[in-house]
Amino acid sequence: MNILRPACVLGLLTLTACTQTWVEPQFQQRAQFAAWSQTAPSVYRIEPGDDLSVVMPFNAELNFRGSVAPDGGLTMPFAGTIPAAGLTVAQLGDAINKALAANGMAKNAHASVSIVQSAAKVYVAGQVARPGEIALHTGMSVLQAIAAAQGLLDTARTNEVVLIRRSPDGRPMLRTIDLDALTHRGDPTQDVVLQATDTIFVPKSSIAEVDQWVDQYIDKVIPFQRGFDYTISNNPTTY
Known part of the structure; x- marks a missing residue:
């Protein structure tokens, strides 16, 4: 048994329990994002392909x-x-x-x-079965777009789905959607209606990220075989 794996997992979970995001502080650039505003979409203008x-x-x-x-x-x-x-x-x-x-x-x-x-599209990426473009229907919500992408994977972080939208001045706006609060508690604030060109990103769950980290940086680096067991004796025998 790889005795380092449980210790690493416990350590990582302890560290990440204190933060709401896995984005490293040096990469957080909130100043470049416009404040989120849930403004009603403007009157629809016909597009080629409609x-x-x-x-x-x-x-x-x-x-x-x-x-x-x-x-x-x-x-x-x-x-x-x-x-x-x-x-x-x-x-x-x-x-x-x-x-x-x-x-x-x-x-x-x-x-x-x-x-x-409509020819308008939204984009779904991350931990969904079929990421890519989704045709936008009138009144489509984040949950409906994820369903159109054939649903969430088991590794999805359902309480922190990212929604990115362009503000009227062209800057990105970002908010997170808690699908657990929507589906388990009926929180209406999480039922966001999408607009054309919105992007949805479903990140990996914390456990999935820990497992991936351990696999990449522990299992593939330290030459312990899974299932390999050994004991340390205080009184080794000399032959």
Whole structure:
């Protein structure tokens, strides 16, 4: 048995019990982060790649569903190509009404535009089954994004999930989410709704980090074999 492993684990746990983060002090640069503000997202602006639905209540034959092209245009039958990127859904509806009227199709089609699937993304990294880009749905929470990344690994630190968001002036804002408080105690302050380009990072649990440290710096350096047992005798026998 490797007698150093329990001692190292105990020592590391004792040291880390006094701190709320595993980030070394010299790497903590809080001054570069803006203060977190849970401001409501601004009115959504249509982006290239958005899948849109256009409904005309009095001219159902003109209803349309399609995607905004990479150049930002939405091409509709009888309306032509309308610059859509950067507009709100209400502004695009007005533009469609004007295009249909100009083409002699309807005086006022009362076009209603909705986002079927947004091209906006959030990013999930760390201790999840499938890290990467996640399509952002309206009202998506941190927990829902993690579920879309196929859930947490056993090594995840669930009480200190990191959320990074850009402030209006472009600086990163950072806060942590306690999923345990949300799922076990129903703490509503942990149920944060995501915005486009948010990044979620799920760190390793303290135990997982200790195990990794021991494996890298103890087991692979000191030539003790697991399961190897030995005794130290106060009265060795000389042959």
